[in-house]
Amino acid sequence: MDIWIAGVGMTPFGRHPDKSVRDLTETAVGAALADAGLGAPDVGAAFFGNAVQGAIEGQYGIRGQIALRDVPLGPIPIVNVENACASATTALHLAIGHVQTGVCDIALAIGAEKMVHPDSAVSMTAFEGSWERGERDRVIGRLTDLGLGTPTPPQAAARETPHSVFMDVYAAFAKWHMAEYGTTEAQIARIASKNHGHSVHNDRSQFRRPFSVEEILGARLIAWPFTLPMCSAISDGAAAAVVCNKRGLARVNAARAVRLRAAVLMHGGRRAAQDYASHISRQASARAYEIAGLGPADIDVVECHDATAFGELQQSELLGFTALGGGGALADSGATTLGGRIPFNPSGGLESRGHPIGATGLAQTWELVTQLRGEAGPRQIEGARIALAENGGGLMGVEEAAIGITIYEAAS
Numbered sequence: 001m002d003i004w005i006a007g008v009g010m011t012p013f014g015r016h017p018d019k020s021v022r023d024l025t026e027t028a029v030g031a032a033l034a035d036a037g038l039g040a041p042d043v044g045a046a047f048f049g050n051a052v053q054g055a056i057e058g059q060y061g062i063r064g065q066i067a068l069r070d071v072p073l074g075p076i077p078i079v080n081v082e083n084a085c086a087s088a089t090t091a092l093h094l095a096i097g098h099v100q101t102g103v104c105d106i107a108l109a110i111g112a113e114k115m116v117h118p119d120s121a122v123s124m125t126a127f128e129g130s131w132e133r134g135e136r137d138r139v140i141g142r143l144t145d146l147g148l149g150t151p152t153p154p155q156a157a158a159r160e161t162p163h164s165v166f167m168d169v170y171a172a173f174a175k176w177h178m179a180e181y182g183t184t185e186a187q188i189a190r191i192a193s194k195n196h197g198h199s200v201h202n203d204r205s206q207f208r209r210p211f212s213v214e215e216i217l218g219a220r221l222i223a224w225p226f227t228l229p230m231c232s233a234i235s236d237g238a239a240a241a242v243v244c245n246k247r248g249l250a251r252v253n254a255a256r257a258v259r260l261r262a263a264v265l266m267h268g269g270r271r272a273a274q275d276y277a278s279h280i281s282r283q284a285s286a287r288a289y290e291i292a293g294l295g296p297a298d299i300d301v302v303e304c305h306d307a308t309a310f311g312e313l314q315q316s317e318l319l320g321f322t323a324l325g326g327g328g329a330l331a332d333s334g335a336t337t338l339g340g341r342i343p344f345n346p347s348g349g350l351e352s353r354g355h356p357i358g359a360t361g362l363a364q365t366w367e368l369v370t371q372l373r374g375e376a377g378p379r380q381i382e383g384a385r386i387a388l389a390e391n392g393g394g395l396m397g398v399e400e401a402a403i404g405i406t407i408y409e410a411a412s
């Protein structure tokens, strides 16, 4: 593809009680434009990803126009994009399509979210509100009523603490995987421990302290088999990317630009519970590999959607880095750790970097562009040339309702 990421910007993720969505957006956009060596008037279109501000702040309409009000853009289109947790990647892919067709040469993709509310019950309504009536029971029922899941131990059920509906659904996926492939709690904990270890080196991360596997297994139970450090948190944050075509590239510092090799967006929710091999992530990544003319063996680093640590275990299989059912053993092998064969989530991933829903996909872009430029400091993957991001949005049936796969290549 003759499309490049010319600049990236990102706020630290975490709790920002004194910052509005507009503040966070301005910081991320300002950084992305400065990184690309451009000014706001150079931008030909902006795509603004945001998922839950409607539920939390009551702003359902012109979120992007409001968030970008004080950024001196021309009278360009600002397109509001909502696609659950894949909103930012969807904004990115729309920006890519826009410059690819030459409607403009330089476009901005933004993801911003402010989830932390003084009343934590309000932060949680964002999840309930976006959930189709009855879907949660249908998803969990499909897996457990069919006898497809390892049952929650009775003593664990009594220790579970309040959580979002998504943690229940991921728990159902994990229980199915445990029964089907013998995956263990310790393997899931190992992934969480690895990701918390990565984010110690990431100053944009919400959590920056290491957790041992034992500490993770002994932490407060959320939804068995998940304890607190295995779950993505409630977070505020924004990230942005400047996208350009060949004409746009002539106006930026091309030596720092990172090339797109593939951008695939699909919707899921149609496969049968037992048909794991047809998972939408497998289909989307297969298409992305085909477009890029690459395979898993060519990828040097992955950022994936670990809304729980189990999400990473599952994605390592679905993206083709191990056989179906092999995710636990891959985690045990150390291959997905910094310095390993195929590092996953050097940023710390969603469970440690944080997961401000509509910003997450572009935080993945920020991390991978930083890695491909060789600027990731102590978490740098030496010689990284090809990177893959997987960003899932919503859950429907027994998989993601939306999924975006993006493959990037370092400047030569």
Ligand SMILES: CC(=O)CC(=O)SCCNC(=O)CCNC(=O)[C@H](O)C(C)(C)COP(=O)(O)OP(=O)(O)OC[C@H]1O[C@@H](n2cnc3c(N)ncnc32)[C@H](O)[C@@H]1OP(=O)(O)O
Pocket (backbone or CB within 6 Å): 085, 120, 127, 161, 162, 163, 164, 165, 166, 167, 207, 222, 228, 229, 230, 231, 232, 233, 234, 305, 307, 311, 351, 352, 355, 392, 393, 394, 395, 400, 401
């Ligand atoms: C396809 C898809 O996959 C779509 C998706 O993305 S689905 C995912 C969408 N996101 C979610 O569902 C959010 C899930 N998370 C939650 O429900 C909640 O964060 C939770 C239930 C896990 C915890 O909430 P809570 O019980 O209110 O705990 P909270 O008050 O936030 O945190 C308690 C402490 O643990 C810490 N903590 C919270 N999450 C942590 C984490 N992941 N790692 C380490 N520490 C964490 C907090 O900093 C806090 O520490 P202090 O007491 O020192 O301040």
